[in-house]
Amino acid sequence: MARLSILEFPDPRLRKVAEPVNEVDSRIKTLIDDMFETMYAAPGIGLAATQVDVHERVIVMDISDNQQAPRVFINPTVVILDETLGEYDEGCLSVPGFYETVNRPTRIAVTALNKEGETFTEELQGLMAICLQHEIDHLEGKLFVDYLSPLKRQRIRGKLEKAHRQRA
Numbered sequence: 001m002a003r004l005s006i007l008e009f010p011d012p013r014l015r016k017v018a019e020p021v022n023e024v025d026s027r028i029k030t031l032i033d034d035m036f037e038t039m040y041a042a043p044g045i046g047l048a049a050t051q052v053d054v055h056e057r058v059i060v061m062d063i064s065d066n067q068q069a070p071r072v073f074i075n076p077t078v079v080i081l082d083e084t085l086g087e088y089d090e091g092c093l094s095v096p097g098f099y100e101t102v103n104r105p106t107r108i109a110v111t112a113l114n115k116e117g118e119t120f121t122e123e124l125q126g127l128m129a130i131c132l133q134h135e136i137d138h139l140e141g142k143l144f145v146d147y148l149s150p151l152k153r154q155r156i157r158g159k160l161e162k163a164h165r166q167r168a
């Protein structure tokens with residue numbers, strides 16, 4: 001297993017739209033293992049392949065406390081079951097240190113492939129629903145800061161660019 005490096009806003013590679021996975025082969029399984037290692041080390045509750053500069057439609061997630069509920073979503077599609085929006089203070093490993101309120105539909109159904117390449121459908125609500133929508137946004141090249149005002153987004157961008165300059 002390998003820990004991968006996570007791209008940070010405003011890296012333009014975070015804006016790429018990910019391609020569907022054709023076959024869940026050993027290459028994809030290795031990617032999934034590496035993404036879990038990277039997500040758990042961060043630590044985070046979800047990770048999209050886009051964030052590790054792989055532009056394929058793969059998401060890993062685990063909202064449990066002790067790494068006891070690993071979930072994989074390949075080529076996910078979502079149906080909104082209830083247009084009611086819920087607000088949540090979101091963070092992102094690609095926007096480190098910033099948390100802002102985002103509104104999203106609270107009940108969704110997802111259809112995806114699992115790690116074995118089998119199709120499944122399930123209903124999600126609560127943090128799982130929020131996190132999956134956040135991850136699918138990554139696959140579309142979208143970040144939670146895109147839901148904020150231009151002023152807030154620009155302030156976050158400026159602070160992260162300064163941090164990146166100091167790191168370099």
Ligand code: GNR
Pocket residue numbers: 043044045046047048051088089090091092093094130131134135138
């Ligand atoms: O670790 C994460 N926490 C989180 C909290 C609220 C809403 C979404 C998330 S996802 C984030 C990890 C991440 O950046 N995934 O893309």
Ligand code: NI
Pocket residue numbers: 091092093094134138
């Ligand atoms: Ni994120």
